[in-house]
Amino acid sequence: MIVTRFAPSPTGYLHIGGLRTALLSYLWARRNNGKFLLRIEDTDFSRNDEAAARAIVEAFKWVGLEHDGEIAYQSSRLAIYQEYVQKLLDSGKAYKCYMSREELDALREEQMARKERAKYDNRYRDFTGTPPEGREAVIRIKAPLEGSITVHDGVKGDVVFNVEDILDDFIIARADGTPTYNFVVAVDDALMGVTDVIRGDDHLSNTPKQIVVYEALGFPIPRFFHVPMIHNHEGKKLSKRDGATDVMAYKTLGYTPEALLNFLVRLGWSHGDQEIFSMKEMLELFDPSDINRSASVYSVEKLDWLNAHYITRFWYVLMDSTKRRSKKGIKKNLR
Numbered sequence: 001m002i003v004t005r006f007a008p009s010p011t012g013y014l015h016i017g018g019l020r021t022a023l024l025s026y027l028w029a030r031r032n033n034g035k036f037l038l039r040i041e042d043t044d045f046s047r048n049d050e051a052a053a054r055a056i057v058e059a060f061k062w063v064g065l066e067h068d069g070e071i072a073y074q075s076s077r078l079a080i081y082q083e084y085v086q087k088l089l090d091s092g093k094a095y096k097c098y099m100s101r102e103e104l105d106a107l108r109e110e111q112m113a114r115k116e117r118a119k120y121d122n123r124y125r126d127f128t129g130t131p132p133e134g135r136e137a138v139i140r141i142k143a144p145l146e147g148s149i150t151v152h153d154g155v156k157g158d159v160v161f162n163v164e165d166i167l168d169d170f171i172i173a174r175a176d177g178t179p180t181y182n183f184v185v186a187v188d189d190a191l192m193g194v195t196d197v198i199r200g201d202d203h204l205s206n207t208p209k210q211i212v213v214y215e216a217l218g219f220p221i222p223r224f225f226h227v228p229m230i231h232n233h234e235g236k237k238l239s240k241r242d243g244a245t246d247v248m249a250y251k252t253l254g255y256t257p258e259a260l261l262n263f264l265v266r267l268g269w270s271h272g273d274q275e276i277f278s279m280k281e282m283l284e285l286f287d288p289s290d291i292n293r294s295a296s297v298y299s300v301e302k303l304d305w306l307n308a309h310y311i312t313r314f315w316y317v318l319m320d321s322t323k324r325r326s327k328k329g330i331k332k333n334l335r
Helices: 018-033 048-065 076-091 101-113 179-193 199-215 247-252 259-267 279-285 298-334
Strands: 003-006 035-040 092-097 138-141 149-153 157-162 172-175 196-200 223-227
Touching: 003 018, 003 196, 018 035, 018 048, 018 196, 018 223, 018 247, 018 259, 018 279, 035 048, 048 247, 076 092, 076 138, 076 172, 076 179, 076 199, 138 149, 138 199, 149 199, 149 223, 172 179, 179 199, 196 199, 199 223, 247 259, 259 279, 259 298
Parallel strands: 003 035, 196 223
Antiparallel strands: 092 138, 138 172, 149 157
16 A cells, blocks of 8 residues: 655745645555655754644645644654664664764864865774763764665666765764654654655655665665755746745635645646646546656746636636526526
């Protein structure tokens, strides 16, 4: 069974790039009679915004994307993450690192002065001595020291990462015990049975780290589909001025959910020359393997055209319904 998920961080509004990712994940799960899950990644307590979390749920309701089961909040799963951190410690696949922030900064400065990639030097990887007094430890996972990691991506094909260029023994739990992003993402996706991860290609560089976690814990690796970003007409990252604003702002501006979803599905995906897609057609036709490899371009003119189409169709349907009710009333009075 296909299981997808949308996993936003409640640190700001839900913008249209996030909604597009959610839509594609929803379509792929529903087309295959699978499950579409919603997970709120709220372990960064210093940046969490409860209003932003509520806005995500509100946006989902407005556009009609129904998720399966209860919303999963990572903040309520901390005991689970600590359990799996301990498993890695017990199996020797992770270790305590007592390196101070000052030592790490000094190391990075030395490496940059030698024009080397700044990274942790694994000094506590096989440490058996006495820990420095009064110093709290972070937990680091043992990453491969050489070779490569290949991400089998349904959009981009095989992407090969050289271990020496991108990895070190990265932190999976901070000194206060809170887990880090790449660790909890892998644990949650595995425990929730996620089979297909559809997300923006800004997450592609995180994937090798997540694969390290999957393999260390013996979890199956899901299929990945990294979707190219949405750009403005100048080929640059979409800004708030271009349209990367709160999804609910589109409702305030008078856009219909049907127009917005139709617009978003066409950003990076197509089916011949067809431009108008009902939800039924999206569910019948969408396949993430058909997503374009190049970035899509945001066009407010295209969105306005679609919105006009759906508003016009709505009025035609309303007028037709009114006429039919009127005819029924006339016939009833003639009897």
